[in-house]
Amino acid sequence: MPRRALDNPLVLAILGLLLERPMHPYExxxxxxxxxxxxxxxxxxxxxxxxxxALAAAGWVSEVARHRAGNRPERTVYDLTAAGRAELVRRLDDQIRHPQREFTPFLGAVAYLGALGPDGAVDALTERARRLGERTAADERRLAEVLADGVPRLYVIEAEYALGVARAELAWIDAVLADIRGGVLAWPEVK
Incomplete structure (x- = not known):
């Protein structure tokens, strides 16, 4: 199990948080x-x-303290080791330098947009844009609150990236909707 756990994309986030300060897993x-x-x-x-x-078994984090508050279970506080910091840096460098093609469910669905027909595609894309716009607005508010709470911008830069991706998707949807409505994106005759 440890090897599989070390392949989890959350390893990077957890190592990054422990770079900031020692904490227990619930924190x-x-x-x-x-x-x-x-x-x-x-x-x-x-x-x-x-x-x-798994990080502890790999030597990337180490136990630095145990705390108990009242009747709650004992909480073990972990800190990043030198090996953990090196692994964090290695993974960050690799992932930032090498873009990967990510296949999302939306990308898979867009590949067959034609099956909805022009009206169905307009309806579905309009609904997605509405929902994505609402989520993006909520994410913008949440990011502003986190920054106002004093969390350094660098610690939430991934939220800025995600907002940028969402805004780009909204712009793409708007352009496709305009192309469908304007007849630029035409549907072939169905037999």
């Missing part, structure tokens, strides 16, 4: 959820604890 989970809805959607309490356990 890691809370910080991830507070800072970014995009990360929060991909995590569970169990996955964070499993990943931290």
């Amino acid at each position: 890691v989970l809370a910080d991830l959820r507070r800072r970014s809805e995009y990360q929060a959607a991909a995590i569970t309490r169990g996955s964070v604890y499993d990943i931290v356990s």
